[in-house]
Amino acid sequence: MSTRPNGNSAPDLFQGLSAEELREVERVTSTRAFRRGAVIYTPGETGEALFLLREGAVQIYRLSPEGRKLVIAHLLPFSFFGEMSCIGQGMYDTFAEVTEDSTIITMNCEVLNRLLIQRPEVARRILESFGRRILEAERQLEDTVFKGIPARVAALLLRESTGDAVDGLTHQDIAERLGVYRETATNALNELKAADLITIGRKHITILDRERLRRAAEQ
Amino acid sequence: MSTRPNGNSAPDLFQGLSAEELREVERVTSTRAFRRGAVIYTPGETGEALFLLREGAVQIYRLSPEGRKLVIAHLLPFSFFGEMSCIGQGMYDTFAEVTEDSTIITMNCEVLNRLLIQRPEVARRILESFGRRILEAERQLEDTVFKGIPARVAALLLRESTGDAVDGLTHQDIAERLGVYRETATNALNELKAADLITIGRKHITILDRERLRRAAEQ
């Protein structure tokens, strides 16, 4: 986990800033590389830090009192997260964990506020990032309330598939994304397999019939 | 449901705009009054409209295939909602219904974009509105996955209480907010009553012991 000043590969977020402004941004932010599995923050570390995922992937999750894990958000590049009380966002009792080697920019409220004022496009991009997160959370909420586990697993596979393959996800990972037991996820996967919708291998699932899987995801 | 141009009581959102800019805003937006119960949009009406709640209250909800209702967001004044593909937000299969007589401003993407560029404070406020909505959705998601109905009802009562009273909410309303059956909500309420945490009257609940109710809400 190294720390270095921002290079000249500033993310799209800062596209359009003048050289002067970029220098300013570099001065007041830091860019760090995190390895897969690194935990960026846990409840209690209530710094005022504000993070911008430049590349990689980050999971925001919570733990139940009994230790069950629920992933409430998957962030893709150019997502904002962290304590943003300055813009009405807090991290509360959440954990943030890097799920793929990532590059993350850290800044504080003051810096963000300056950016928001100087660069309307920045606000635009944050707004988009927030919008995605709202959509995702509300969709997950709806699925949780209305659908059964097999349908939710099917939907997750469709979302996470690259081509017709879903790689690198263990049953445990799937369970955590849905907030259910690993055994329950395995059962649901086996149901889908029994219906010839998918094949299951170690950390590797293949979608056999995308269309029918989509229908299964409907409930 | 009347339509009139914006008066001089523009909401905080437009605070700080020049007279010139305000005139411009008035020209391109419309302000409408909605009565409690009015439905602002339903799935299918996929206009590009973008709404700003000036006063009152609005519910965003979805229906399951069987017709069960789940309220996924409660909006308070100065919240944005609607089709905002221009800023990464969509209404998808959601309904928006006015739950208290409300005043709502309608505009389109173009207008918003102009505002965002001209007025950083506007972006700021939208960001805060979005942030609240993320928080709310993710909290509701966590509760749904981790807690039992009684705890969720307790938490809802605490959130919705004015002083120690919760008025105007039927058991049905409570059930819809949690995405459960009315009977289930009634049962949970009776449990809380049996524990002397609340008293139940027609559309009126009184909190007897806030502290213990808070503990009950923890699970």
Place this chain on the structure above:
DNA sequence: ATACTTCAGTAATCCCGATTACACGAGCGA
């Protein structure tokens, strides 16, 4: 007052998913 609609109380049945308890093969480090 009377009929009607809204709200709330109650109970019985059913089913999904939580929870617990193991077994077993695959990869991996020593």
Place this chain on the structure above:
DNA sequence: TCGCTCGTGTAATCGGGATTACTGAAGTAT
């Protein structure tokens, strides 16, 4: 190659809510 850990398969039990089916009381309109 030998263990060991990780990822997966399976089964049995239990309990919370969904779902169905009513009853009855509180407001409301006529």
